[in-house]
Amino acid sequence: MFDLETQIQSWSDHLRARGNFTDADISELEDHLRDEIEDLITAGLTPDESFLISVKRLGNVDAVSHEFAKVNTDNLWKHLFIESVDSKAKKESRRDIFLVVIFALLAGTLIKIPGLFGLGFDDPGADHFYIKNIPLFILPFIAAFFMIKRKANRKTWLTILGTFIIAAVIINIYPSFSPYNTEILSSLHLPLLLWLVVGVAYIGKKWRSSQGRMNFIRFTGEMLVYGVLVSAGVLVLGAFTVAIFGAIQIDAEKFMENYYVIYGACAAVLITAYLVEAKKSIVENFAPILAKIFSPLFLAIMVSFLVVMIITGKSPFMEREFLIAFDLMLALVLGLVLYVISSRNDQQPPNLFDYLNLALILTALIIDGVALSAILFRLSAFGITPNKLAALGENLILLGNLGGLAWLYVVYFKRKCDFIKLEKWQTGYLNVYFIWTAVVAFIFPILFGFY
Amino acid sequence: MNVSKDLIAASATPLILAILKENDSYGYAIIKRVKEMSENQLIWTEGMLYPVLHRLEEQQLIESYWNKSEAGRQRKYYRIKDAGLNELELQRQQWEVVHSALSKTWSKEE
DSSP: OOOHHHHHHHHHHHHHHHSOOOHHHHHHHHHHHHHHHHHHHHTTOOHHHHHHHHHHHHOOHHHHHHHHHHHOGGGOGGGGGOOOSSHHHHHHHHHHHHHHHHHHHHHHHHHHHHHHTTOOTTSTTHHHHHHHHHHHHHHHHHHHHHHHHTTOOHHHHHHHHHHHHHHHHHHHHSOOOTTOHHHHHHHHHHHHHHHHHHHHHHHGGGTTSHHHHHHHHHHHHHHHHHHHHHHHHHHHHHHHHHHHHHTTTOOOHHHIIIIIHHHHHHHHHHHHHHHHHHHTTTSOOSHHHHHHHHHHHHHHHHHHHHHHHHHHOOOOOOSHHHHHHHHHHHHHHHHHHHHHHHTOOTTSOOOHHHHHHHHHHHHHHHHHHHHHHHHHHHHHHHOOOHHHHHHHHHHHHHHHHHHHHHHHHHHHHTTSSOTHHHHHHHHHHHHHHHHHHHIIIIIHHHHTTTO | OOOOHHHHHHHHHHHHHHHHHHSOBOHHHHHHHHHHHTTTOOOOOHHHHHHHHHHHHHTTSEEEEEEEOTTSOEEEEEEEOHHHHHHHHHHHHHHHHHHHHHHHHHHHHO
């Protein structure tokens, strides 16, 4: 027995599987197919005849799908290396690739230069030098890439490159004494600080605007996801090179160590920046997808942790490492919340993920509150060290960030404010991170006498 | 008569705009209307029509909305916008230039 509905359904499923159609396209074509079928039935054909003829008239699915692909380019990877129609965009894309190659080579060479002056990787004291300076070798090039792309004016160029130079000078003239606490703290906070400087280059003129900053937050998330993928590729290629040359008794490891790792890392970072910028709005963002997958899972773990902590009455250990662990927890929760927010449409009514976000934040705040109360007690008992102060400061800042978000979520759920308020709070809070990382990187060493 | 592919492609935009100027319409009806207007000479395929419709929508010449059909199904209708009317006028002038030029040469041959 011929069932028209089932047939139409399977036809539209087939279209869906082609991947070139949006749901709206499919509804539109399905309506079209039904019109055609109805007309044929009115003309006296049987349903199965009408169906066959209509499908045939609608055209070979591949051909239709191909035509649609030209319009619905949103999800097509082949457009990643932008098949630009107009030659201006094509030229720009070619120039960008050229820039990426040049900048990767320059960055790699810049890292090699200190080696000429007796500061190679294996020389004494070199590890401190490199850990401290690595972001300064690479990040300015990313900033420069975006300033060229955004056609930044001379003032922006001077400000941003000036910031990099000042940071480089300060960080390198500061003395450092064993146990190097402040130096390590500087090295850890400098990359974050400089990344925000890159953000200014990325956003361009409107670096104060909430929207621009939100785009930079999205960019950062995609940088991370793509960075991991590209780095994995670089590693596989490296391992393969060593293995294959090993097969003919040539030891490639020296070359790998001296050149491949350095140039490969620089290239990976710059290519990632280029890719993320190029794919913007062509491919859906990954970070929000990951965040949506993991936020319910994190919530489950944290709630069970909280329950177990209360039932067993055990308070968390108050060593510094654990304080850092709680910092990480807050940072992770912030990341999850942030990337769920980042993919959200402002106009949308509250949905499941908004409630999940609030639950996640509240659980994190409670856990952290318990931990923090115990830590403050320890701090007062054993005195302040730079590490403890930094870890504590981070904790308080993240707490402030999440607390603000939680509060705004509540206000938003009560329909007392627009969602845009949350975004504005978050993007405005970037200033706090900027100031804090600058304080830890540049003022802590002075405060604690460079120890 | 088989109208060449190029000519079909070139005439698609003004035809669609002209049909939508008469009143709002949807894909299936547009194809039927073209067939009718051209006395069965112009047969459009769906694979050609929808991409053009979507492109015109992207160019802000037309806009779409969902509405119920007589049978109660969701149907996507298209409506012409002011920019579309301007574009149609522009295209009309261009076609008239081509048409009058061709007419002159052809009338000489006779």
